[in-house]
Amino acid sequence: MVSTQSPRFxxxxxxxxxxxxxxxxxxxxxxxGSRDMRDLLGGKGANLAEMTRVLGANRVPAGFTVTTDxxxxxxxxxxxxxxxxxxxxxxxxxxxxGRATKRxxxxxxxxxxxxxxxxxESMPGMLDTVLNLGLNDRSVEGLARATRNERLAxxxxxxxxxxxxxxxxxxxxEALEQAIADRKRAAGVELDTELSVGELxxxxxxxxxxxxxTSGQAFPQDPEGQLREAIRAxxxxxxxxRAVQYRRIRRIPDDWGTAVNVQQMVFGNRGKDSGxxxxxSRDELTGSPQxxxxxxxxxxxxxxxxxxxxxSDLSEMKRVLPAAHAELLxxxxxxxxxxxxxxxxxxxxxxxxxxxxxxxNAKRPAQAAVRFAVDGVAEGLFDRERALMxxxxxxxxxxxxxxxxxxxxxEPLARGVNASPGAARxxxxxxxxxxxxxxxxxxxxxxVRPTTEADxxxxxxxxxxxxxxxxxxxxxxxxxxxxxxxxxVVGASALDVRLDAREVNVDGTVLHEGDLITIDGSTxxxxxxxxxxxxxxxxxxxxxxxxxxxxxxxxxxxxNADTPADARKAREFGAxxxxxxxxxxxxxxxxxxxxxRAMIMAGTERERRDALDGLLPLQERDFEGLFSEMSGLxxxxxxxxxxxxxxxxxxxxxxxxxxxxxxxxxxxxxxLERVLERVHELTEANPMxxxxxxxxxxxxxxxxxxQARAIIxxxxxxxxxTGEAPLLEIMIPLVAYERELELMRELVERVAxxxxxxxEFHVGTMIELPRAxxxxxxxxxxxxxxxxxxxxxxxxxLGFSRDDVEGKFIxxxxxxxIIDRAPFETIDAPGVGSLVRIAxxxxxxxxxxxxLGICGEQGGDPESIAFFHQVGLDYVSCSPYRVPIxxxxxxxxxxxxxxxx
Ligand code: PEP
Ligand code: MG
Numbered sequence: 001m002v003s004t005q006s007p008r009f010x011x012x013x014x015x016x017x018x019x020x021x022x023x024x025x026x027x028x029x030x031x032x033g034s035r036d037m038r039d040l041l042g043g044k045g046a047n048l049a050e051m052t053r054v055l056g057a058n059r060v061p062a063g064f065t066v067t068t069d070x071x072x073x074x075x076x077x078x079x080x081x082x083x084x085x086x087x088x089x090x091x092x093x094x095x096x097x098g099r100a101t102k103r104x105x106x107x108x109x110x111x112x113x114x115x116x117x118x119x120x121e122s123m124p125g126m127l128d129t130v131l132n133l134g135l136n137d138r139s140v141e142g143l144a145r146a147t148r149n150e151r152l153a154x155x156x157x158x159x160x161x162x163x164x165x166x167x168x169x170x171x172x173x174e175a176l177e178q179a180i181a182d183r184k185r186a187a188g189v190e191l192d193t194e195l196s197v198g199e200l201x202x203x204x205x206x207x208x209x210x211x212x213x214t215s216g217q218a219f220p221q222d223p224e225g226q227l228r229e230a231i232r233a234x235x236x237x238x239x240x241x242r243a244v245q246y247r248r249i250r251r252i253p254d255d256w257g258t259a260v261n262v263q264q265m266v267f268g269n270r271g272k273d274s275g276x277x278x279x280x281s282r283d284e285l286t287g288s289p290q291x292x293x294x295x296x297x298x299x300x301x302x303x304x305x306x307x308x309x310x311x312s313d314l315s316e317m318k319r320v321l322p323a324a325h326a327e328l329l330x331x332x333x334x335x336x337x338x339x340x341x342x343x344x345x346x347x348x349x350x351x352x353x354x355x356x357x358x359x360x361n362a363k364r365p366a367q368a369a370v371r372f373a374v375d376g377v378a379e380g381l382f383d384r385e386r387a388l389m390x391x392x393x394x395x396x397x398x399x400x401x402x403x404x405x406x407x408x409x410x411e412p413l414a415r416g417v418n419a420s421p422g423a424a425r426x427x428x429x430x431x432x433x434x435x436x437x438x439x440x441x442x443x444x445x446x447x448v449r450p451t452t453e454a455d456x457x458x459x460x461x462x463x464x465x466x467x468x469x470x471x472x473x474x475x476x477x478x479x480x481x482x483x484x485x486x487x488x489v490v491g492a493s494a495l496d497v498r499l500d501a502r503e504v505n506v507d508g509t510v511l512h513e514g515d516l517i518t519i520d521g522s523t524x525x526x527x528x529x530x531x532x533x534x535x536x537x538x539x540x541x542x543x544x545x546x547x548x549x550x551x552x553x554x555x556x557x558x559x560n561a562d563t564p565a566d567a568r569k570a571r572e573f574g575a576x577x578x579x580x581x582x583x584x585x586x587x588x589x590x591x592x593x594x595x596x597r598a599m600i601m602a603g604t605e606r607e608r609r610d611a612l613d614g615l616l617p618l619q620e621r622d623f624e625g626l627f628s629e630m631s632g633l634x635x636x637x638x639x640x641x642x643x644x645x646x647x648x649x650x651x652x653x654x655x656x657x658x659x660x661x662x663x664x665x666x667x668x669x670x671x672l673e674r675v676l677e678r679v680h681e682l683t684e685a686n687p688m689x690x691x692x693x694x695x696x697x698x699x700x701x702x703x704x705x706x707q708a709r710a711i712i713x714x715x716x717x718x719x720x721x722t723g724e725a726p727l728l729e730i731m732i733p734l735v736a737y738e739r740e741l742e743l744m745r746e747l748v749e750r751v752a753x754x755x756x757x758x759x760e761f762h763v764g765t766m767i768e769l770p771r772a773x774x775x776x777x778x779x780x781x782x783x784x785x786x787x788x789x790x791x792x793x794x795x796x797x798l799g800f801s802r803d804d805v806e807g808k809f810i811x812x813x814x815x816x817x818i819i820d821r822a823p824f825e826t827i828d829a830p831g832v833g834s835l836v837r838i839a840x841x842x843x844x845x846x847x848x849x850x851x852l853g854i855c856g857e858q859g860g861d862p863e864s865i866a867f868f869h870q871v872g873l874d875y876v877s878c879s880p881y882r883v884p885i886x887x888x889x890x891x892x893x894x895x896x897x898x899x900x901x
Contacts, residue, residue, distance in 0.1 A: 026070040027088045030063050041065045042259030044118030047359050054338050060356050062099040063263030064092040071257030074235045100264045105223035109146035110139035112265040115230040119258040126246045128167040128237040130230040132160040136221040154200040161207040168233040169215040179206040234260045251820045266355045268348040269300045276301045280362050281336040281343040287371030291332050324354045335359050340382045342372050366398045374541040384548045385895050393862040393889040397421045400881050402533045404520050410529035413506050416492030417806050418524040419478035423533050424465025424487040425518040430502050432459025446517050450497045452477040457588040465519045469495040472806020482879040487521035491807035549891035556875030557886045564625035570880035577634035579877020580855035584642050586622045600644045612706040623714030627726045634727040637711050639704050641733040643692040645682035693734025697744050708751040716757040728761035735765040738778040767839050768792035776839035777846035786843050790856025794823050797832045827864040840871050862889035869893035
């Protein structure tokens with residue numbers, strides 16, 4: 001046989017690992033394996049073996065699994081079967097023939113085989129399969145006689161030549177489909193099932209001709225040769241392009257390899273007492289206890305998968321094959337109980353006899369997952385820990401936000417980065433101001449911009465959702481939207497947002513202000529179609545799961561919240577305090593902008609202090625609101641962080657205004673000149689590495705003084721009013737040198753002394769620069785707590801601009817296997833994570849009671865949460881809407897890795 005596969009084995013070339021083949025068993029009969037052998041037998045093989053043990057050999061057609069080790073050996077051997085495999089294959093085949101009491105290629109009553117892939121983790125549709133293997137020109141006649149079903153025999157043979165041709169010889173699917181279409185047209189029929197035996201025979205000839213045309217060889221008549229080629233093709237498909245791409249996305253390592261399952265075929269297309277289907281042990285959408293699924297009478301499994309025929313509901317099976325249906329329900333219960341998880345099975349009924357072909361844990365939406373976890377405990381299926389482990393924490397997001405109606409049909413207009421989950425629909429507006437006006441007029445709007453900036457925040461409140469054409473998951477729009485729970489899609493680069501023309505051009509489609517647009521921040525989809533949304537329900541089951549999670553976790557969960565509304569939401573979702581209040585957001589309300597600008601424009605310290613005096617009562621009120629919501633809980637207030645120029649208009653904008661003012665000889669021209677000059681002064685080439693954070697506090701201490709005073713006064717007021725103050729933590733951003741923190745600590749203590757209210761508070765720092773990490777022991781001496789700012793720490797460790805990279809090179813990096821996760825989303829454990837580890841242990845060494853938290857975006861990511869648990873942090877802080885996810889993820893981390901330092 002001519003292999004059409006190019007040599008694809010470079011990833012393994014040069015590895016000297018002694019091929020496991022020479023010494024290790026490379027094939028296991030189903031009766032020899034178990035579910036614990038997933039790594040070696042793949043998910044499907046391990047579960048087939050387990051099912052054989054649990055249900056008995058009569059329920060699972062006999063077979064064997066060629067191990068993943070054999071596949072790895074094959075790849076290392078550049079496409080040669082590893083030593084020992086051919087012999088083991090012969091022996092396994094003999095055993096199988098013995099059990100099936102049929103022989104492969106028997107011209108009278110042949111054994112037919114299915115050959116299917118089965119990786120450690122399921123990769124649906126990515127790897128190859130060959131069915132009906134073992135037929136040839138002679139045995140097809142034998143099968144017809146033995147089954148007294150000529151149609152079945154020839155339909156099986158044409159399926160074999162078609163699949164084998166496609167998978168093993170690379171005959172293009174289009175050519176094969178075309179041949180079927182031509183035959184159907186000539187016969188004047190619409191369905192494959194209407195083709196006569198004569199037409200099926202003709203189709204076999206068509207396929208053989210295509211086979212010859214593609215490979216230069218005749219279709220192989222030797223069944224054992226067919227088997228070897230089919231196994232080879234499944235191995236090869238592991239390194240096929242679509243499988244490689246799929247693995248990049250799902251982060252599955254290339255060197256796992258796939259197992260191959262060889263199993264006796266059973267026939268669901270053997271007449272009216274036969275059929276095939278897929279079933280879930282519970283309703284796969286809601287998790288309610290009734291099994292659900294699809295069933296097709298007189299058909300083979302691939303008819304369901306390929307969509308060639310429309311299946312009926314499982315209830316139809318109860319009507320036509322009641323006994324098999326009853327057995328199926330019984331088996332679903334048994335399997336669910338045995339595997340301790342909701343099952344998703346494939347089955348076939350051959351002449352009223354039910355066979356199980358596959359079982360696996362069912363993928364299910366969050367609602368079904370939560371319901372199953374709670375019901376499972378109530379039914380004694382498992383304990384609470386196991387129940388928590390059956391839930392995919394990240395998917396819980398869907399329970400907290402509106403979603404696109406899953407039944408709606410729509411055409412995506414563009415796709416961007418899914419920056420903040422939930423769906424939103426509304427009319428397009430292009431400025432924050434317009435969003436505010438529209439909201440006041442009661443309209444639902446989506447704020448559409450190339451990027452957003454600090455002074456767009458009022459628009460975020462007003463809009464239902466935010467859509468930008470630039471930026472990534474750590475961009476301003478994404479952070480603010482996530483914090484507020486607003487759905488947001490960023491970096492939708494197909495959008496050309498023309499602010500001046502107030503229109504968006506997407507590949508020739510032009511949308512104007514006021515046009516309807518819908519975004520899905522969970523998937524990144526943007527559509528101009530009118531799609532309805534469905535509201536999520538947070539039900540009793542979810543509450544119960546969260547309570548179990550709280551009982552089990554070590555990590556505390558706080559929220560990043562800047563407003564009383566955020567704080568309320570955070571508390572509602574179970575946050576144990578605020579881990580980050582970004583105070584700069586408080587200056588963004590439009591009515592505060594003039595004061596803020598006056599402060600920035602101030603030429604002297606006196607002028608600046610005057611402007612700050614105006615801001616002080618406003619800040620005080622903000623903090624009072626926040627503290628009232630969080631009485632008794634820790635609240636970490638971070639002092640001003642961003643570069644000042646973020647609060648000024650852009651130089652181009654001012655220059656344009658200035659020109660107009662001069663042209664019109666307006667009085668404000670002089671003032672605009674001053675603004676322009678100041679904007680130029682403040683402009684920096686790399687503002688994220690510029691005059692921001694503690695550096696502002698050092699240069700302009702009066703800003704931090706004002707903030708510290710507002711915080712102390714507000715907390716005192718709440719204490720005096722309610723008898724309970726928040727546990728105050730004042731946090732200094734972007735510290736690199738211990739002296740910076742020391743100076744700021746002195747400043748805060750001085751202000752507190754001046755206020756003389758006796759209020760207790762802590763002073764600590766963000767740890768978000770590599771220098772701070774490696775010298776954390778020095779910084780710890782002057783800090784009461786550390787909070788890891790992993791957004792900036794990722795940015796400064798990797799030298800990746802947090803606002804740009806996701807839309808630029810991260811996707812290419814993931815695709816090419818340079819990285820397997822977006823580092824602003826999931827902590828880069830070996831790199832950035834090492835710095836966190838170093839800083840945590842150095843900090844604790846210097847000060848054993850140092851509180852350690854993390855408030856970067858990764859604080860809400862389940863995988864990162866597992867890492868922070870292992871490092872032994874005290875808490876994670878994330879956006880209010882991720883708090884429930886973090887609670888469950890923290891519990892899962894504690895269950896899987898109990899010993900945190
Ligand atoms: C961080 O850098 O991780 C952080 C939380 O602060 P910000 O995102 O505001 O810079
Ligand atoms: Mg930061």
